Amino acid sequence: MIELLAQTGLNAVYAASYISLVAVGLVLIFGVMGVINFAHGELFMAGAYVVVALYAQRFVPFFIAVAAGLVFVGLLGLLMERALFRPLRDNPLGGLVASIGFLMILQALAVMGFGVRMEYIPPVTQEVIAFSDKVRLPISRLYVIIAAVVMLSLLWYFLKRTRFGWALRASAQDPQAAALQGISVTLTAKIAMFIGAGFAGLAGALTAPLVSVNPYMGHSIIVTAFIVIIVGGVGSLEGAVLASIVYAFVHTFVTTFYDGVIADITGLMLMLIVLIVKPTGLFGSADRA
Amino acid sequence: MFIWTVIAAILFALPNLLSFSQQEVLVFLTINILVVASYRLLTLTGEWSLGHVVIMGVGAYASAMLTKSSGLYVPLGIVMGGVVAGLTALALSYPLFRMKGFYFLIGSFAAGEIIRLLWKRFREPFGGTKGIKGIDPMPDFSVGFYDFDFFEPTSYFYFSAIVVAICLWILWRIEKSPIGLTFQAVHWQDKLAQASGVNLRAYRTLAFVIASGFAGIAGALLAHYIGTINPNSFDVEVMVFVLTWAIVGGTSTFYGPILGCVVLTILNEVVLRELGLEQTRPLIYGLILILSILFMPNGLESIVQKFTRQKERRSLRPEEAK
């Protein structure tokens, strides 16, 4: 039983890692651009396909492919910023529709480029850290955990310790006033889109060898990410991370001890309960709704 | 009055000008018009729900189950579908209207997902993932000069067009009434509305319940036509389409969302299919969404408005000349 708990705990830590990477990106984009990026799941998918294209099909070393995934998807983020969100800055509903359109395009491009079938990605490593016969942490999952911890720490440092964090918060709250303080709102938006999208791409790229990569894989991750950022409080990065951890543990443990469908219902109920008790999420403030 | 007669005549003639599969599309289009139009009523209060299609599903399930299990007469079942959907919305309004804006958007999505998971989980009575099959069709009948055969899309189009027209009329009456005005007041300045004595919670709930009721009717209409429903028929992808119809159509007029629904459906289901673009359809549809929102940020309705305003001006000029 202890072993089962320990293994489930490890599974949950992994889940929390990639969920928080995706959720934090979504929050960052929402915070700065003021739009809900429906295409975020497809950015995750795009990251995975970069690994397919480079690592699985062209034998580029895995970590280079992952870095390329981060950069490529980050650039997609910049493209969205320039082509969609900037022209639609005062039109959040328009931004929503545009991101839905972008989602459809990305999906269709993936289908056209790679087909609808699940993609094969050779394993990066088959090594496993065996704590005991029944408690095992595959190295490939450890990579994801490490990446999440490192990237989130870097982001945290970047936001708290550099002026960018100020710029980000200020432009999220009032872009015009931020510009009057000498903050380049466009630059801030670009950085936020690059990081936000890049994190989704990174998560997709890193987990690509562990999941079934197909053009529609973005759907389930974005549903999870939505739940997580709502529970955390929209706009709060700390909230997103905390909620990812809570959600991942609840979902993983319920899956293991009951079943997967109950776990989904539990996750959603958790969210509704949090919202009934605190309608702005764990860390949200009332006025940003 | 004359214009309405003309429209009625056109609608009557319309199916006879179409191919069979286009007639089928026409039926679904008619039903979807009710879905977006009811959605608009909710958005009048400024809240955008992602659960509207699931609520529509509640109507479909309710009507399908009532007619199937207790042999309720189908038209009554359709009405009951609306009632059950409205009551469901009433129950949901308690948790949901503690939230606003983005929270409401995602909260309504979660509530919808829970309902869908319940359908999936409980094979008794909801039929699980396969849903409900063999739903009673509308019983055929004859009105003397016309025999309704509800297998035929044309017949079902006439039937649903009448139902939808009545619903639209009611929705329109509501929007143009002091209640509709209050909804808008709640949207634009909820505090000021409250200071004028408006009970925000009550009005938000009212809009949600009415919109849901009509969505339920639309769902029931759909169920009795296709004869089957399942949880996936009401998933978020369908919702995304409703959302894009409403926004691409435009949010400032009653007809905007309807226009969006008609134009986008025709583009997607008729034009792109006719062009033989079966597999690139999603790509092109996505492009259309983006381009239309970039170049018509105020929706398709803004084109119509420009057109009609020009007309107004033209008709004004002679008077000015006098």
Add this chain to the structure above:
Amino acid sequence: AGETIKIGFLAPLTGPVSAWGKPGLDGCTIWAERVNAEGGIKLEDGEHKIEFVAYDNEYDPAKARTGATKLIREDGVSFVMMLGGDTWPGVQPVADRTGMLFSTLLPSDLSPDTTTLVAPTEVHPIYIVTGVQWLAENRPELKTAVMCAQDDALGLPSVATYLAAFEAAGIEMQDDPLLFDPATTDFAPVVTRLLSSNPDIVCLDTCYSDYVHPICTQLFLQGFKGQIISATADFYDQMIAKTSKEFMEGFIFQFPDFDDPALNAEHINFPDANGFYTEYNKRYPGQWGAVSWEYASIMELWKLAAEKAGSVDPEAVLAAMQEGGKGQHAFGEASWWGEELFGIDHALVGDWPVVMIEDGKARIKAFVSIPDWYDQHGDLLIKYMTKYDQMWSQRS
């Protein structure tokens, strides 16, 4: 030659379910080219070429209905092939009204209400009993099993069938079947749960390859050493690459590669299976799966029947297809069967191959008779099907 004969292909071609449609259409295209190259189909009034008309139903019943109407009333097809499932009930009224002949991959669509729907290839999930029976006979030391399945229309009937098969084989289930959400992507928790009771056998049910691959990878990484059985193992070579040859050795499933020499046998009704496989892999490398040949094999059955009937009239073809209660199934002559489960004898059931991975390659180990199993253990199957609400009379 006479007028070209049109066949409707009404399946999801875009969207998440398209993997169940698109490869089938590709297979059919190859099949049609081969048939047309030989002059086409020979009817009373001479030879006719065959052409497929596809309609993307996006796995949506309403669009399927529209598509069926278009194919039948506008394109004038003589036969419509479908994936079935969610989309069939939408099409059913059209079928009833037009009398068009339809085929589905999923026999759970069958019911006595519609007499023009047949399920002539994959009698899902009944064929999976053959794998369990073969396993019990050949590896009697395996005593305990666990099972997982996605909670959907394919998962549940197959859970019921596997439960019946395991009980029939005297293998003990150590845990209730674990159901997971079809949207699941991370299978570590599922596998952890499965392995917590130290089973001899892990049964993957009718999981799609999107699930089979990550589950197997997880089984491998979490140190499982026992037997795996699954309905499908599409792209098993990739699974081997992701785990190891040793790990996958002995993996049992039910869908052969068509280069298997056993398919050259006399009783096989799929013409030149090996050549078809080669051609398919040439055009769509790495895409071969169960769906790739199933639609084509239905076409073969239909073609034989149409040639026998001398016409493509749906009624005549159906009659010819079912003459004597026997039909030419891909894996040999089979019987029209299913009254008890589906309310109508419209599923074509005969021998089904048990496939095992040996030295990194799928090999047909045996053809096992489904009707024989059913004669002995039918009551078990009905018991579990009833428990999971899968009997035709239970379907709402």
Add this chain to the structure above:
Amino acid sequence: MTSLLEVKDLTMRFGGLTAVDTLNFKVEKGTIHGLIGPNGAGKTTTFNMISGFYTPSAGEVLLRGENIAGLPMHEVARRGVVRTFQHSTLFAELTVLENALVGTHMPFRPNLFAAIFGWDKDARNGAEARAREALTFFGLADVGHEHAGDLSHGHQRALGMAVAYASHPDIVLLDEPFTGMNPEETKHMMGLMKQLCSDGITILLVEHDMQAIMGLCDNITCMSFGKFLAEGGPAEIRNHPAVIEAYLGGARHVA
């Protein structure tokens, strides 16, 4: 005799901060009552408690002797207490007439079924008449069809009052209605308020414009740091040493 409005020991705490501290004052019917005090004295907070936007931490708000503290805002409004907001808060996207029609919500409560079937002709006509009356009262009759957001600043202010007026209030709470107005407009606005008052409506006014306060108010309450400081007529307040010290200063730049 009970006053129209009375606050008794009204207190509001935000965390450790006491923004309003056991405040007491009375507003008599038919008067214009000023509430002044330095920035952050707690005037807006007091308004928020009276109008039901905040629930007081302690104390009572008595309307004709009935305690209305803690009631939701719309309930307070229905009892005749209507507020306007700092800055011009209007339904900018609606027309001027529609703005006023929203104001008639209380006297002519809409009914769903009547509205659908058109049985509410009388109510609609009544509401429209009242709305037009309010617009005319504030000199907005000519701009009824324009969007409220397109109006000039002064007109927007007038419209804010017209919306309140349309709802037949007993007492209106005005929070800094004169900000951003030049002396000319201030004079005009003062005229409007006097009209309101002569129409029997009691006014509670928060304002930093001393020209307006002194010119309008019958009675002035001055508060500072959440507490009551002084009360009296304009002359009294103008010369009250504590008020001068805390609030008026040398009044070098004030009219």
Add this chain to the structure above:
Amino acid sequence: MLLEMRDINVNYGKISAIRNISINVPEGQIVTIIGGNGAGKTTSLRAMSGMLPLKSGEIHFEGKRIDGMAPHKIVAHGIAHVPEGRRIFPDMTVEENLRTGAFLRKDKAKVENDLKDVFERFPRLHERRRQRAQTMSGGEQQMLAIGRALMSDPRILLMDEPSMGLAPVIVEEIAVIVEEINARGLSVVLVEQNAVLALELANYAYVLESGNMALEGPASELHDNEHVRAAYLGL
């Protein structure tokens, strides 16, 4: 000339808001713009700090042409703007708001010093430095907006109705501040409804009327102008 606007035209969509406006701000002077509601005062200021695109005209700052630059670049030249409606950052604390004002500055020690300065001028801000700006009272927010602009150590300060919503004592304080920073060599552009105050403080004044320049001249002269007295001073 420190700041020079030449023949500026600005449109909102198709509607013209100001027409052919020229304003000069000499080094070390206080210039005021007065005018009725909607006259175009705010629009003029917004044009100066780059928040609105020009339809035509030029703006020079210290001889460099700055029109067409992004606002954050213009700010970097030393132009600070107290915007109409305060525009504080609602979710930041008072102190964070003030520090955002010093976003571009690198001289840490001096920033701390300026912060102390602002806190001294507005003790209320010091007292509430950890309070979320949004929950501050109207007048407190106005103080914060002024303090934030001062934190950028500007060469020129554009103030849009700084006395709005402030108690008479604080209005006096604002007047003192303007005089003091001006004495330190800063130029100020003051937009005010309180024309009495503005004309008293300013060296030079412009009068806008519905988007056009109606009058200009030394403040003391305008103070005695009949038209100005009647229309803007309420005398």
